[in-house]
Amino acid sequence: MTPYGSFSFFIIIAILLAPTVILGLRGKRFQSYNIVVSVIVLALIFGSFWNEAIVLILFTIWQVLLIKGYLAYRRKENSTTVFCMAVILSILPLSISKLSPYFFHVHLIGFLGISYLTFKGTQLIMETRDGLIKNNIPIVRLLYFILFFPTISSGPIDRYRRFEKDVKAEISKEQYKILLYDGINKIFLGFLYKYIIGYSINHYFIANLGSIANSHFQNNLFYMYGYSLYLFFDFAGYSAFAIGVSYIMGVKSPENFNKPFISRNIKDFWNRWHLSLSYWFRDYVYMRFIFWVTKKKLIKNRNVSSNLGYILLFLLMGVWHGLAIQYILYGIYHAVIMVLYNSFEHFNKKHKWWPNNRYTKIAAIVITFHFICFGFYIFSGHLIHS
Template identity: 60%
Template sequence: MTPYGNIVFFIIIGILLMPTIILGLRGKSAKRYNIFISIVVLALIFGSSLNGSISLILFTVFQILLIIVYQKYRLQKNSTSVFVIAVLLSILPLVLVKVLPILGLHHLFGFLGVSYITFKSVQMILETRDGLIKDKISVVELAYFLLFFPTVSSGPIDRWRRFYKDLHTVPSGQDYQKLLLSGINCIFLGFLYKFILAYLIYNYTLIYLPSQTYNYLTPFQGQIAYMYMYSFYLFFDFAGYSAFAVGVSRIMGVQTPINFNRPFSSRNIKDFWNRWHMSLSFWFRDYVYMRFVLWMTKKKWIKNKYTVSYLGFFLLFFLMGIWHGLELHFVVYGLYHALLIICFDKFERWNKKRKIWPKNKWTHAIGVFITFNAICFGFYIFSGTLF
């Protein structure tokens, strides 16, 4: 069963969540019950594929053991080589999922959500290394965090310390009522985005574009129309899914971070990445870009801080590109956004000295227009239609 794929899924989780809602409105903890229904829903999602179910179980056990073993090790020692090995081992299954299909081994290993569980696992190892996670972790709670069913397949990516706080906080009946109403609102917003707007865009435009179904469009116009329609479809489809995940999470008492904040109103490319797929972009920013910059600064191999920053951007967006897939258009998509970020940074520093581009409502509007079109072209690359 595909998460949030049809009305049947919502009916099932609606029935399963009724005791959660009753307990929440009475100001009582529903943690144990929520863990139980997570197992039930995971069985429904992954039960149709024996290979996927086995892969999920083995992968989860492997990640849990890796996190616990490294946490115990970190309490006594702090070797960089051991830390690097732990991170590489955590990432290895995801690498296999990306590489094995290229070798013709499509069905050997893999399951829905392997990327997002990996992000959570790597995050825990990194924060354990930093000393941010010190307390003993319950195996059940760790498994619940990694396999939290509302977000298991496509995020948003939560952080352990934030999740743990929600897990051990029992809101009052009045506070839970606010969470419940907020969650329901998110779910209805998801229906608007995914099942109405994304559906209409796909079925009434995308399936006809960029081919010559519309006789009044030239081939170039067809490509342009496809670029914009695909961009809107991608947003509404994924934002709708994310809204479902956030909504169900809130009903379960977990305030999963939002993934989108009006990204098409971004005034520049940096602003865009603070609004688009926020949990993923913040994850790469915190655990790839910032660590690379700090490491390069510490080693002093490159003294120019801007060169270090730009190399960090290339690394960040290259990894983000190949995370989507190893195909050429994903690689180009990542490098394209790295170039956009670097060019904007150079322009921003240049304008800071010369003050040619003032900040007012007109320049803001122009910035939004330029950014929107640059983003849409990036999504056009992402779609693979250009190649």
């Protein structure tokens, strides 16, 4: 059963979460019951895929042993070598899952949501290294965080300290009413985005481009715009479902989108699109790279180190989607335009070439929109295979 992929899934979730709603409206704690619900839903999701279920269990044991082991180690020692080994071992299953089809023509390891579960596990190790997580994490709470079912397949990627705060919080009847209201609103928004707007774009526009477009160029142009809008509404709809169900369960999972198509520049776009993933790569890849080159005094020019950080970040993000040529080109494309914009931003601060007024803001939004759409066009693979 695919999460949020059918109306039967929503009916099952509604039935399972009915006691949660009743307890919440009465001001009673419901997190223990929610853990049971998560186990049931995971069994439903993976029940028909025993191979994936076994890999998920083994993967979870692997991550828990790494996290608990590193927590115990960090209270006594702080070796960089041990930390790097823990991070490498944490991302090893994901790396094998992503790379194995290109070398062995089969997925050696893989299951629904392996990327997002890996991000959670690696994040815990990194925050333990930074001293942000010091206390022992109860095994049940750790499992609940890693396997939290509303966000298991495609995020949003939550942070443990924020998640723990929600799980431990006492929620009053009035507070839960607000969460329930917001959660239901987000679920209805998800239906609007994914099953009405997104479906309509894909089914009635993209699928009929052959009869709409008058030329090959026009076909590709229409596809670029159509695919970009479809990708947003489909993914934003899924995210709204995940966040809405999380709210009903008393967990305020982070937002994933913030009007990305009105971004004024490419940096602004990555602060609006797939926020939890963007922030994860920013905090655990880009910032750590900048800190490392600064500490080691490898690069004195901040602009150069920043640009190298962007190149590393977007190349990794592209490869994370897969080794298909369109994903690698997508990563390179965003690395290039981010470096170009970063250089332009530094130039403009000195020379004030691009004024800041209402007309230039509108122009910036239009220009950025087209750069974004072309990036999604590359991502789709249509540029290569059309």
